[in-house]
Amino acid sequence: MSGGSFDYEYSRISQFADELKQMIESNNRKDEFGYAQNFNSKTIELLSTSQKIIATPASELAREVEWLYSGDHGEESFTDLVNRILAGK
Numbered sequence: 001m002s003g004g005s006f007d008y009e010y011s012r013i014s015q016f017a018d019e020l021k022q023m024i025e026s027n028n029r030k031d032e033f034g035y036a037q038n039f040n041s042k043t044i045e046l047l048s049t050s051q052k053i054i055a056t057p058a059s060e061l062a063r064e065v066e067w068l069y070s071g072d073h074g075e076e077s078f079t080d081l082v083n084r085i086l087a088g089k
Helices: 009-025 041-069 075-087
Strands: none
Touching (some): 009 041, 041 075
């Protein structure tokens, strides 16, 4: 596995996005204690938009930054990869 300069923190961003997606999908479902989040559709829409940004491009950008600092690629490839991520490619 590449990275390491930031203790692979980029993967935690991805994990957060995955967990947020699960939380969004469980809106209005009661847990084992009978509690449920009951966000309205507008809030769910904003949460979903936020989740997509956190999943991609935020986690991908964090990975590329970590890999640059870890020496897994140089400035030229870093620049190319970051520009692709920001362009949505």
